[in-house]
Amino acid sequence: MVNMINRAVxxxxxxxxxxxxxxxxxxxxxxxxxSVIIVGAGMSGxxxxxxxxxxxxxxxxxLEATDRIGGRIHKTNFAGLSVxxxxxxxxxxxxxxxNPIWTMAKNLKLKTYHSDYDNLSSNTYKQKGGLYKKSVAxxxxxxxxxxxxxxxxxxxxLSVHRDxxxxxxxxxxxxxxxxxxxxxxxxxxxxxxxEFAEPPRVTSLQNTRPLPTFTNYGEDVYFVADPRGYExxxxxxxKQFLTTNNASLITDPRLKLNKVVREIRYSRSGVIVKTExxxxxxxxxxxVSTSIGxxxxxxxxxxxxxxxxxxxxxxxxxxSIYTKIFLKFPYKFWPTGNGTEFFLYAHxxxxxxxxxxQLEMEYPGANALLVTVTDDESxxxxxxxxxxxxxxxxxxxxxxxxxxxxxxxxxxxxKWWSNRFFKGTFSNWPIGVSRYEFDQIRAQxxxxxxxxxxxxxxxxxxxxxAYLAGIDSAxxxxxCIKKKMCKFQNLPKxx
Numbered sequence: 001m002v003n004m005i006n007r008a009v010x011x012x013x014x015x016x017x018x019x020x021x022x023x024x025x026x027x028x029x030x031x032x033x034x035s036v037i038i039v040g041a042g043m044s045g046x047x048x049x050x051x052x053x054x055x056x057x058x059x060x061x062x063l064e065a066t067d068r069i070g071g072r073i074h075k076t077n078f079a080g081l082s083v084x085x086x087x088x089x090x091x092x093x094x095x096x097x098x099n100p101i102w103t104m105a106k107n108l109k110l111k112t113y114h115s116d117y118d119n120l121s122s123n124t125y126k127q128k129g130g131l132y133k134k135s136v137a138x139x140x141x142x143x144x145x146x147x148x149x150x151x152x153x154x155x156x157x158l159s160v161h162r163d164x165x166x167x168x169x170x171x172x173x174x175x176x177x178x179x180x181x182x183x184x185x186x187x188x189x190x191x192x193x194x195e196f197a198e199p200p201r202v203t204s205l206q207n208t209r210p211l212p213t214f215t216n217y218g219e220d221v222y223f224v225a226d227p228r229g230y231e232x233x234x235x236x237x238x239k240q241f242l243t244t245n246n247a248s249l250i251t252d253p254r255l256k257l258n259k260v261v262r263e264i265r266y267s268r269s270g271v272i273v274k275t276e277x278x279x280x281x282x283x284x285x286x287x288v289s290t291s292i293g294x295x296x297x298x299x300x301x302x303x304x305x306x307x308x309x310x311x312x313x314x315x316x317x318x319x320s321i322y323t324k325i326f327l328k329f330p331y332k333f334w335p336t337g338n339g340t341e342f343f344l345y346a347h348x349x350x351x352x353x354x355x356x357x358q359l360e361m362e363y364p365g366a367n368a369l370l371v372t373v374t375d376d377e378s379x380x381x382x383x384x385x386x387x388x389x390x391x392x393x394x395x396x397x398x399x400x401x402x403x404x405x406x407x408x409x410x411x412x413x414x415k416w417w418s419n420r421f422f423k424g425t426f427s428n429w430p431i432g433v434s435r436y437e438f439d440q441i442r443a444q445x446x447x448x449x450x451x452x453x454x455x456x457x458x459x460x461x462x463x464x465x466a467y468l469a470g471i472d473s474a475x476x477x478x479x480c481i482k483k484k485m486c487k488f489q490n491l492p493k494x495x
Contacts, residue, residue: 034057034059034283034284034285034481035059035060035061035282035283035284035285036052036057036059036060036061036283036284036285036286036287036477037060037061037062037063037271037273037281037283037285037286037287038060038061038062038063038286038287038289039063039261039264039273039286039287039288039289039290039300040062040063040064040065040071040288040289040290040452041062041064041068041069041070041071041234041238041255041257042069042070042071042072042073042234042289042452042466043070043071043073043233043234043237043453043463043466043467043470044071044289044451044452044453044455044466044467044469044470044473045062045064045071045287045289045451045470046062046069046234046237046238046470047237047451047466047467047468047469047470047471047474048287048289048451048470048471048473048474049062049238049241049287049470049474050237050238050240050241050470051470051471051474051475051478052474052477052478053241054241055474055478055482057478057481058241059283060254061254061256061281061283062254062255062256063256063259063261063273063275063281064255064256064257064258064259065258065259065260065261065421066257066258066421067257067258068231068257069231069234069235069238069250069255069257070229070231070234070235071086071234071289071291071422071466072086072087072291072416072422072425072426073086073087073229073230073231073233073234073463074086074229074231075228075229075230075231076412078326078328078410078412079328079366079368079409079410080366081326081328081363081366081368082225082226082227082228082229083225083326083412084224084225084229084230084324085324085412085414085416086414086416086425087230087426087463088223088224088230088324089115089221089222089223089224090102090105090112090221090222090224090463091213091214091217091221091462091463091464092213092214092216092217092218092219092220092221092462092464093217093218093220093221093222094217094218094219094220095214095215095216095217095218095219096216096218097216097217098217099217099218099464100464100467100468101233101463101464101467102217102222104233104236104237105222105224105233107236108228108232108233108236110224110226110228110230110232110233111224111225111226111227112222112223112224112225112226113222113223113225113361113362114220114221114222114223115221115222115223115341115342116339116341116342117342118339119339119340119342120137120141120187120190120342120343120344121134121137121138121141122134122137122339123335123339123340123342123343123344124137124140124183124186124187124343124344124346125343125344125345125346125399125400126182126183126346127182127345127346127347127348127399128399130400132183132346136183137183137187137344140183140184140187141187143177143184143187144177144179144184144187144188144191146175146177147171147172147175147177148191148209150171150174150175150177151168151171151172151175151205151209152209152210154171154174154175154205154209155171155205155206155209155210156210158205158206159206165204165205165206165207165431165432165434166205166206166431167200167201167202167203167204167205167431168192168200168201168203168204168205168208168209169199169200169201169203170205171205171209172200181346182346182347182348183346185346185350185351186344186345186346186347186354187344188200188350189350189351189354189355190344190354190355193351193374193375194354194355194372194374195211196208196320196428196461197320197321197322197374197375197378197425197426197428198318198320198374198375198428198430199350199351199375202318202428202430202431203428203429203430203431204429204430204431204432204433205431207429207433208429212458212459213458213459213462213464213465216458217464223362225359225362225363230463233463235250237467238250238255242254242255258277259275259276259277259279260275260276260277260299260421261273261274261275261276261299261300262274262275262276262299262300262301263300263301263302263303264286264288264300264301264302264303264448265303266286266302266303266304266445266446266447266448267446267447268446268447270282270283270284270285270447271283271284271285271286271447271448273286284447285447285448285449285477285481286447286448286449287449287450287451287473287474287477288300288448288449288450288451289450289451289452289470290421290452291319291422291423291424291427291452291454292314292317292318292319292427292441292452292454293319293422293423293424294420294421294422294423295314295450296314296315296319296423297420297423299420299421302448306445306448307445309440310440310441310443310445312437312440313433313437313438313440313441314441316430316432316433316437317427317429317430317433317437317438317441317454318427318428318429318430319423319424319426319427319428319454320374320375320424320425320426320427320428320461321374321375321378321379321416321417321424321425322372322374322378322416322425322426323372323373323374323377323378323381323382323413323414323415323416323425324370324371324372324414325370325371325372325373325381325389325393325411325412325413325414326368326369326370326410326411326412327368327369327370327371327390327393327408327410327411327412328366328367328368328408328409328410328411329367329368329369329405329406329407329408329409330367330406330409331367331406332358332360332367333401333404333405333406334358334369334401335358336358336360340358341357341358341360341361342355342356342357343356343358344356345396345399345400347396351373351374351375351376351377352373352377352396353371353373353392353393353396354372354373355371355372356369356370356371356372357369357370357371357372358370371393378416378417379417381413382413382415382417382418386411386413389411389413390408390411393408393411394407394408426453426460426461426462427452427453427454427460427461428460428461429460429461438457439488441454441455442455442457442472442473442488443488444476444477444480444486444488449473449476449477450473451469451470451472451473451474452466452469453465453466453469454469455469455472455473456468456469456472457472476488
């Protein structure tokens with residue numbers, strides 16, 4: 001009876017493929033090495049592909065929607081400078097464990113620069129009227145540090161007692177520190193939104209306090225400013241299993257660029273992947289490494305639909321937006337030298353061009369500034385002309401430094417949210433998502449596997465999280481293929 005049912009399933013799948021104009025040969029989890037399609041050539045997709053290749057699964061096809069590998073690690077030319085539109089820092093250096101991305105950066109001899117935030121109390125500007133007194137700014141920073149210490153201790157206590165999660169904002173309320181003045185909001189934005197790209201009211205306490213990246217790998221962060229780009233770490237991984245030419249360019253036919261995946265059909269016997277240009281690819285398994293933001297859209301049509309438990313879990317997780325705006329000027333009008341790299345702007349509107357970085361150390365003589373916005377401000381800015389954004393920024397700078405300053409000659413405004421291949425910059429763990437739901441986000445559906453920084457158990461939102469997630473997801477697939485261990489072990493809710 002079981003065999004009859006299996007034959008019926010295969011027959012139905014075969015007939016549906018004939019209707020579409022192609023045939024898939026049945027593939028089973030036998031001793032035969034199966035083929036795997038990987039959707040996306042960002043860090044997690046490349047990391048997963050290398051892990052599969054190292055395990056002897058070399059019949060791999062990587063389909064990348066854009067014209068390059070790297071995903072959200074992406075350099076571009078800005079006014080003669082090579083700058084990072086997406087990931088920019090190696091975060092988590094100097095701890096008891098070694099960050100694998102830092103190891104790669106050192107092997108490649110990437111130009112990296114230690115980011116020093118220690119002198120913010122001397123570099124915090126009023127909405128109008130220049131700098132705050134150092135004592136006033138330091139008092140605000142101290143209040144924020146006390147609230148963070150309270151929140152961390154509370155988070156650890158909640159975890160020990162297996163209590164319900166709360167938001168970072170709820171913890172701030174419990175510590176009697178809810179920022180409301182311009183300077184307190186600016187400091188709070190620096191401590192929370194600048195890291196997670198979303199405000200404390202939506203961010204999970206237990207999954208961000210303490211933060212494993214800094215607890216395990218160390219609290220130092222290094223800014224990448226190398227002409228080869230941060231994406232060279234992705235190329236470093238890719239070139240360990242993909243063939244290259246004499247110029248060290250990847251020429252492996254298993255990597256196909258400009259292939260936008262629009263449909264994934266899956267059954268017990270295999271997968272069929274269809275791209276926007278009408279190409280059709282068949283394999284035993286598929287690994288989807290797109291961002292959680294893309295999974296929350298209809299870019300990829302799954303046939304049959306993903307199960308409701310999977311969809312519910314994916315839609316609960318957040319895809320945040322972190323926008324780094326670069327500006328170039330004819331000359332410097334801001335302080336330079338030790339202790340001046342970062343400065344804050346305290347506006348009555350929370351998150352309004354709050355975090356600034358002067359780039360003299362990273363790009364000597366370039367006269368460049370970087371200002372970061374997130375969340376709703378990012379969405380708003382993406383929908384207006386860059387000229388309007390530039391006008392807003394110039395008013396802020398004149399409020400800080402006076403009306404005599406020159407006009408910016410160039411501006412770069414990345415638009416990650418508007419890009420259908422990304423729909424944001426990195427994931428954030430929101431209140432309401434427990435380890436149970438997170439495991440469901442990571443879990444495979446039949447022969448469809450998922451990876452990406454959003455599936456990293458401890459490091460979602462980080463480059464090292466993407467790298468490690470690719471390894472973890474690939475090992476799940478390898479265990480299924482080689483050991484017949486195909487059932488994802490989802491811990492019971494509440495554990």
